[in-house]
Amino acid sequence: MKPFSAIALIFFFATLAVFSVAAQEAQSWEVQSLSKIIPGTVEGKVDYDLASGTATGTNGVYVKYGNANLTADTVSLDTKSGEVVADGNVRIESGDQLWVGDHIRYNFKTHQLQSEEFRTGKWPVFATGSDLTGNSSNRVYYADKTFVTTDDVSDPSFQVRASRIKIVPGQYMEMWNAVLYAKGVPVFYFPYYKRNLGVRANNFTVSPGFRSSYGGFLLGSYNWYLGTNADGKLHLDYRTKRGVGLGPDVDLHLGEWGEVGLKYYYLHDNKANYSTNTFPQFGSISADRQLFKFTWQATPATNLNLKALINYQSDPLVMHDFFEGTYAANPQPGSFIEANKYWDNWSLDALTTPRINDYFDQVERLPDVRLTGYRQQVLDSPVYYDSQSSVGWYRQFNSYANIYTNGYFNQTNGYYANSAARADTYHQFTLPWTFFHWLNVTPRVGGRLTYYSSQNSTSFTNNNNTDVYREVFNTGVGTSFKASRLWVNATNGFFQVDGLRHVVEPSANYVYVPNPSTPPTQLPQFDGEQPSLLELPVMFPDYNNIDSIDAQNVIRFGLRNALETQRDGAMDKLVDWNVQLDWRLDPNTRTNSLNLLPQKKLNDLYSEFAFKPRDWITAESQTRYDIEGGHLNMTFEQLTFAPNDRWSWGLGYWYLRGAAWGNNVWTENNLVTSSFFVRLGDNWGGRIIQNYNIVTQRLQDQQFTIYRDLRSWTTALTFRVANDTGSAADVTIAVVFSLKAQPTMSVGEDVANRYRLVGE
Numbered sequence: 097m098k099p100f101s102a103i104a105l106i107f108f109f110a111t112l113a114v115f116s117v118a119a120q121e122a123q124s125w126e127v128q129s130l131s132k133i134i135p136g137t138v139e140g141k142v143d144y145d146l147a148s149g150t151a152t153g154t155n156g157v158y159v160k161y162g163n164a165n166l167t168a169d170t171v172s173l174d175t176k177s178g179e180v181v182a183d184g185n186v187r188i189e190s191g192d193q194l195w196v197g198d199h200i201r202y203n204f205k206t207h208q209l210q211s212e213e214f215r216t217g218k219w220p221v222f223a224t225g226s227d228l229t230g231n232s233s234n235r236v237y238y239a240d241k242t243f244v245t246t247d248d249v250s251d252p253s254f255q256v257r258a259s260r261i262k263i264v265p266g267q268y269m270e271m272w273n274a275v276l277y278a279k280g281v282p283v284f285y286f287p288y289y290k291r292n293l294g295v296r297a298n299n300f301t302v303s304p305g306f307r308s309s310y311g312g313f314l315l316g317s318y319n320w321y322l323g324t325n326a327d328g329k330l331h332l333d334y335r336t337k338r339g340v341g342l343g344p345d346v347d348l349h350l351g352e353w354g355e356v357g358l359k360y361y362y363l364h365d366n367k368a369n370y371s372t373n374t375f376p377q378f379g380s381i382s383a384d385r386q387l388f389k390f391t392w393q394a395t396p397a398t399n400l401n402l403k404a405l406i407n408y409q410s411d412p413l414v415m416h417d418f419f420e421g422t423y424a425a426n427p428q429p430g431s432f433i434e435a436n437k438y439w440d441n442w443s444l445d446a447l448t449t450p451r452i453n454d455y456f457d458q459v460e461r462l463p464d465v466r467l468t469g470y471r472q473q474v475l476d477s478p479v480y481y482d483s484q485s486s487v488g489w490y491r492q493f494n495s496y497a498n499i500y501t502n503g504y505f506n507q508t509n510g511y512y513a514n515s516a517a518r519a520d521t522y523h524q525f526t527l528p529w530t531f532f533h534w535l536n537v538t539p540r541v542g543g544r545l546t547y548y549s550s551q552n553s554t555s556f557t558n559n560n561n562t563d564v565y566r567e568v569f570n571t572g573v574g575t576s577f578k579a580s581r582l583w584v585n586a587t588n589g590f591f592q593v594d595g596l597r598h599v600v601e602p603s604a605n606y607v608y609v610p611n612p613s614t615p616p617t618q619l620p621q622f623d624g625e626q627p628s629l630l631e632l633p634v635m636f637p638d639y640n641n642i643d644s645i646d647a648q649n650v651i652r653f654g655l656r657n658a659l660e661t662q663r664d665g666a667m668d669k670l671v672d673w674n675v676q677l678d679w680r681l682d683p684n685t686r687t688n689s690l691n692l693l694p695q696k697k698l699n700d701l702y703s704e705f706a707f708k709p710r711d712w713i714t715a716e717s718q719t720r721y722d723i724e725g726g727h728l729n730m731t732f733e734q735l736t737f738a739p740n741d742r743w744s745w746g747l748g749y750w751y752l753r754g755a756a757w758g759n760n761v762w763t764e765n766n767l768v769t770s771s772f773f774v775r776l777g778d779n780w781g782g783r784i785i786q787n788y789n790i791v792t793q794r795l796q797d798q799q800f801t802i803y804r805d806l807r808s809w810t811t812a813l814t815f816r817v818a819n820d821t822g823s824a825a826d827v828t829i830a831v832v833f834s835l836k837a838q839p840t841m842s843v844g845e846d847v848a849n850r851y852r853l854v855g856e
Contacts, residue, residue, distance in 0.1 A: 125175050130156030130167055149175040157182075161204040164190040168200075178205030197228075209237060216263065222252075223269065225261060237263040243277075244269060254278055256289060305814075305830030309417075311336035313830075325349050331361065339366045341418065343386075354394025354402065362386045363418065368411075385414045399438040406431045412455045428456045441472040457494045459622050464488035471526070478527060484637045485521040490514075490622040514620040517549040520642055524570075535577050542636055544568040544645070551620055566614040568645055570636055576603035576654075591670065591709050594662045601656040607634045609648040619643050627760035629720070629730055629752075631676055631702050649682035663711055670709070676702045677723075693756055698723045700758065712739045722757060729753045743774040766790035779805040794819055 129140035140155040169184025209230035225242030245252035258271035341363035348356040448463035469483035524542030586596040625644035678699035754764025781803035
């Protein structure tokens, strides 16, 4: 080490030590009657001796120094040495560790502790014993005749008793001559036993059950932790009809170099071509089915973000057949590597999306580099500028059957591919004005130039093997204002109204785009317009489907209404309602091979509504209504009741009109959903989830779960029937066991991912 570096390092640590001592000296004592902390308790008495720096208290005393505090019936304190002798209902909280006893000697400054009888705990591990002593130098404590348990009750069913114990608060416990007791019966002897104080302790989880498509199954995993830098799972599953499945999950925590995740799963499937879904099977699926997933996310600098995701599947249905919840969230997972660099007014993004699974539709970007200029002021003028420029090499794979639909894979018809280089640059200037101190008016003008190299194409797009240039011009103006009115004295007990404020915010945005120099039908659709149930943006650069840009002459009207009130000292929205409507002054009536439907004069009226009459009732609605045709194209309604922690009920309705509207041809959906939870006492609970399909007139998914608290364990017994059209009912009965100290799922995860309860 260079002399200067060594001196600088010594100076740094010396300075740090000085500040540490100064901070310690700055800590102050707080000694007072417990009745001042907990109103209603017996009035205590505290006496001070300023000369000797001592204090005594009786009838309930509270002492605080630094991050530690103590309560006891009687206290004798020496503030100079930091030592306190406490008797009667003594409780000491130091950091996140709790100590309880009837007679404890404790030093607030050195954290040395001595007690004849004690109890201590940091969830999920608790301990009790005698003759506790603490080491003031490294905060290590020793005790005799102890037992340790994860039960959160006074009479634990499962415990480990030991002749001697070592406790390092916040880290771990070590025990010697330890015996595991179940219901008072010794079942196992450990000459030496170590247990982490926290949720990062190695453990097993098992889930037995039966499913029509699996037969009987037993899913097991061993959860392991290696310090704070690595953890994971080892899966070992058996399904009587399908076979054995196994594989590891590994999570690495690398500090500033991010979080890394690895997952591999292999199954020799005895019925690989017996599909658990209704999709037709083409060809043969190998019995050796596997998947691999790699994730990485890191922020090595405050303005640099790195991400990677690699998804490999041996066949397109392995996720559906064995990881149903993951499949439901994303049936065609992609892979990418991305780097993002940020500055105050600019960002540079590099993205590559390799095609790992050759049976999914995908656009490969090899790579796509984009420079984005955020809206920024031009010198000292009132004009603002924003831009977006990108360059890359792209290759598009689509199955022939999916050119006109948004369906799933089809292995029989093969694929077509477009490949070309593309360079695109977009620049826009805006001039925001405010009139009368309330009216916002923002005219804008922009232009885009895009270059496509000669294409290697088997699709219906340009096959002339020539370079293509496209110019796009856009202009328009946006207007908006916000108005509000306040009724301070407006109150209503039923609707929990304490004051009322109405906020209204109308807006109108005009967008004009003349015909591009090259129509979208002659361009590869690397970034084409995708089917959407929501209204797509009309302004640039928010509308980022570069290859689908076409002529526009439209005004988008918007209106937001909100009623706000005060509940529990915070602002809450009683009503929040947003509506949106597009008036196309010159509708584009083209029908072309991109299958974009002809535009109407008035686009669908889109409404998003939320009503919260009380803090435990919420009604939400999303609707698209075709004004010209008089059709309800889409609606989603949700009503949620959650009055307490004893029961809750969510009722939903989902309707999708089966026809050609918006930018796609849709299949009709008409579904009623219900999710009801009830807790019966402290040990029992139940949940019922039902989805009724009105079109097919069947309960297409039913799930009934009973929860039971078994002191050290919790268990969930689930019965599920999936009754999809075109296939036999798939029946599942499953049991999930979980240690309270090591829950299989976090609170509420059984709702967000209910497939975890039935064998995923």
